[in-house]
Amino acid sequence: GAVVSQHPSWVICKSGTSVKIECRSLDFQATTMFWYRQFPKQSLMLMATSNEGSKATYEQGVEKDKFLINHASLTLSTLTVTSAHPEDSSFYICSAQTGVYNQPQHFGDGTRLSIL
Amino acid sequence: GENVEQHPSTLSVQEGDSAVIKCTYSDSASNYFPWYKQELGKRPQLIIDIRSNVGEKKDQRIAVTLNKTAKHFSLHITETQPEDSAVYFCAASIQGQAGTALIFGKGTTLSVSS
Numbered sequence: 001g002a003v004v005s006q007h008p009s010w011v012i013c014k015s016g017t018s019v020k021i022e023c024r025s026l027d028f029q030a031t032t033m034f035w036y037r038q039f040p041k042q043s044l045m046l047m048a049t050s051n052e053g054s055k056a057t058y059e060q061g062v063e064k065d066k067f068l069i070n071h072a073s074l075t076l077s078t079l080t081v082t083s084a085h086p087e088d089s090s091f092y093i094c095s096a097q098t099g100v101y102n103q104p105q106h107f108g109d110g111t112r113l114s115i116l
Numbered sequence: 117g118e119n120v121e122q123h124p125s126t127l128s129v130q131e132g133d134s135a136v137i138k139c140t141y142s143d144s145a146s147n148y149f150p151w152y153k154q155e156l157g158k159r160p161q162l163i164i165d166i167r168s169n170v171g172e173k174k175d176q177r178i179a180v181t182l183n184k185t186a187k188h189f190s191l192h193i194t195e196t197q198p199e200d201s202a203v204y205f206c207a208a209s210i211q212g213q214a215g216t217a218l219i220f221g222k223g224t225t226l227s228v229s230s
Contacts (some may be wrong), residue, residue, distance in 0.1 A: 048216055
């Protein structure tokens with residue numbers, strides 16, 4: 001149980017392109033979804049928290065106009081990297097959580113984004 | 117805000133030995149502490165978690181201890197095996213309006229040699 005699917009797993013695109021990443025909870029309803037960014041051999045940095053039907057809460061230093069998050073349903077959240085540039089290249093990973101208080105987060109497989 | 121320190125950054129042990137990873141946190145309001153294992157290029161997987169009303173929790177070869185007064189918690193792996201080799205992350209909860217977010221430590225690369 002608690003399977004989270006993330007697509008695509010790998011994206012290579014030109015600078016200036018917008019890229020959409022999907023995160024789906026397959027066998028449970030996710031009250032909350034989280035988006036993280038992970039650089040090679042580094043930790044997971046929380047970018048934003050989203051709840052179904054409401055605006056995402058972004059962490060300090062994360063540009064909300066650059067990283068658009070939509071949480072359209074209890075099983076789907078999307079992250080769109082707008083007008084991507086090489087410095088946006090990274091490993092993006094989502095997680096999903098049931099309930100709002102001290103529940104485990106279940107992670108997707110991540111998306112490796114490379115901007116040329 | 118919450119800050120999580122994790123030590124050591126790398127840990128090498130012989131198969132069968134025990135491994136201990138320690139974390140400290142700064143926000144006394146944190147009350148949920150999970151540990152994740154991440155193999156190269158794969159998703160982090162929850163291996164054990166502990167809540168603040170418990171001092172210790174064990175699951176087969178893995179145990180976690182929590183000292184709320186000192187604000188530190190530790191992961192203990194006994195009888196290590198080569199397949200335990202991975203990066204381990206501790207995390208502490210921060211409660212926001214949107215849910216319980218996690219702040220992660222920098223990770224410990226565990227290498228178990230046979």
